[in-house]
Amino acid sequence: MVPSIVVMKLMEWLWYHILPIPCHRAARRMRNCTKILQKNQSFKSLHVQSPFPSIKKCALEGRESQTLVCDILGALLRTDSFFPYFMFVAFEGGNIFRAFLLLLSCPVLWFLNFELQLRAMIFISFCGLRTKDMESVSRAVLPKFFLENLNPNAYEILSRARSKVIFTSVPRVMVEYFLKEYLSVDAVVGTELKTSGKRFTGLICPSGLLLKHRAVEEYFGEKKPDIGLGSSSLHDHPFLSFCKEAYLINKEEGKRSSGIQVLPREKFPKPVIFHDGRLAFLPTPMATLRMFIWLPLGIALAIFRLLLGICLPYKVAIPLGTFSGIRTRVELSTPKSPEKESRKGVLYVSSHRTLLDPVFLSTSLRRPLTAVTYSLSKVSEFLSPIRTVRLTRDRTRDGETMQRLLGEGDLVVCPEGTTCREPYLLRFSSLFAELADKIVPVAMDTHVTMFYGTTANGLKCLDPFFFLMNPRPSYYVHVLEELPRELTCAGGKSxxxxxxxxxxxxxxxxxxxxxxxxxxxxxxxxAGNEGIVRNNK
Structure with missing residues (x-):
């Protein structure tokens, strides 16, 4: 027993007295080397002048008949790292284990050059991935984040050109859909990946990573493109030298203005109304690390929050839910009725953000409601703290069902028929208006920072869990005044x-x-389908 204590004391003394000395010396040396490198870099920047001007000096007039070539990495995007987009492929197209493996590779990637980094990320993200899943990610997940990270200066020049060709060393399958559908690019030339059947092998085709200067020469032949946009990296200089005019996008300028030069939503080339995926943030290495650290606590917290709504009355569940981090803002425009007055037969018509809309409405009103829905998993139906009734999409049968439910009590319906994450409202089905005279509109909105609580391609039974796994999810519930009789069907309106x-x-x-x-x-x-699940009899 004594020797073990002596060993522990000795280890403690070594840990606190001996080890800090070499660590301190190593840190001091690294700091000195960093300062020397920064001085050398600043010295070079002062004496080595780039042969190409800044993109800010590019005139916008007279570009309507010209051809533009550039890369999406380092030119069209404000971020100079493609790691977050490979993380989307790994997490949304693959699974959480593939994403964790990609995150673990970060320390190794930092010591590799650009080509080896790209090959490593491609292999981890694509090895064994189904081509169908990659198509879904490129169509439903990536465009939103590409648009939010567009470089406004580069996009403005790109939009003025008549012909646009993108040459990129990143896999073509990751960027082609976005570039053609949202930026109206004529052609995309990128790195091609090997496939085996319906899956990617994670390997690059024999031609290797795309070299931009060779690809441009092969594509255009003797005819040079009019404009070339590239980064300040030396790798882009051969590619830019082949263009009649060439302009650089300086990384330092981009970092200084990254908080200012963000393309506003109203200036997006195409509005993003629908998008899919669970991640609600750009998964940089540090942001992804925070997500994995939070994940065990988030799962436990989601279960706790779910049990609050199922097992406890409103008076207890609401304070505990607020204590757990759920933020709810409620505005009631409808005056409270006397307790003696019957409120049966009121139809609440709500905008649709997540499957939890009726639950939060019921909690806000502190009265039980019945929710009608077109598609609901058996797990969500079992765990729902309020009564739920499925509709069949048969207008006659659904009308009879809703009429019967209104006779039994208050009912909530989401006439959009599906959720929408962005600030848009889908077309309202008019069936509800034919069934009730007491109609109360309800405006609902949500905010999340880590996970989206809706999906089109994933497991819908996990939607409430993902929403409740957010550190501080929020709900906004605004109950408007009851619709006047003259504005209902009973008052002569269709x-x-x-x-x-x-x-x-x-x-x-x-x-x-x-x-x-x-x-x-x-x-x-x-999802490439109509979103209707048919029951197999």
Whole structure:
């Protein structure tokens, strides 16, 4: 027993007295070397002048008949690292274990050159990945984050050119859909990946990583492109030398202005109304590390929050939910009725953000509601703290079901038919307007920072869990005044007029934009189907 104590004391003394000395010396040497490198770098920047001017000196006029070539990495995107987009492929297209492996590779990637980094990230992200899953990620996940990271200066020049060709060393399958669908690029030439059947091997085709200067020469031949945009890296100089005009996007300028030069949503070349995926943030290495550290606590917290709504009454569940980090802001425009007055038969018409909309409405009103839904997993139905009833998409049968439920009590319906994450309202189905005279519009909105609580391609039974796994999820519930009788079908309005009127009122309250898009449009875009699950009998 004594020797073990002596050993422990000796180890403690070594840890606190001997080890800090060489560590301190090593840190001091590294700091000195860093200062020397920074001085050398600043000295070189003062004496070595780039042969190409800054992108800010590029004139916008007279570009309508010209051809532009550039790269998406270091030119069109404000971020100079492609790691977050490989993380999207690994997490959304693959699974959490593939994403964790990619994160673990970060310390090794820092010591590799650009080509080896790219090869390593490609192998980890794509090895064994189904081509169908990659198509889904490139169509439904990546475009939103590409748009949010567009370089405004580069995009403005790109939009002026008649012909646009992108040459990039990143895999073509990751960027082609976005570049052609959102930026109207004519051609995309990138690194090609090997496939075996319906899966990627994680290896690059025999031609290797795309070399931009060779690809440009092969593509254009003797005819040179008019404009070339590139980064300040020396690797882009041969590629830019082949263009008639060439302009650089300085990394230092981009970092200084990254907080200012963000392309506003209204200037997006194409609005992002629908997008999929669970991650609600750009997964840089540090952000991804924070997510994995939070994950065990997030799972436990989601279970705790879920049990609060199922097992406890409103008076206890609401304070405990607030203590756990759930933020709820409620505005009630409808005056409270006397307790003696019966409120049965009220139809609450809500915008649709997550599957938890009816639950938060019921909690905000502190009264039980019945929710009707078109598609709900058996797990979500079992765990729901309020009554849920499935609809069949048969207009006659659904009308009879809702009419019967209204006779039994208050009912909540989301006439959009599906959720929408962005500040848009989908077209409202008019069926609800034909069934009730007491209609109360409800504007609902949510905010998350880590995980989205909706999906088109993933497991819907996990939607509530992902929403509740956020550190501080928030819900905004605004119950508007009951619709006047003259604005209902009983007052002579058609059901379509009532539905459109409520849609506009909710859009005004939320600051959203009305659309004529439907559930079918969403699933055709995100999942390639109409979003209808048929029961096998």
């Amino acid at each position: 059901s379509h007029e009532v539905a459109n009127y409520i849609q506009k009122q909710l859009a005004i309250v939320l600051g959203f934009e009305c659309t004529s898009l439907t559930r079918k449009d969403k699933y055709l875009m995100l």
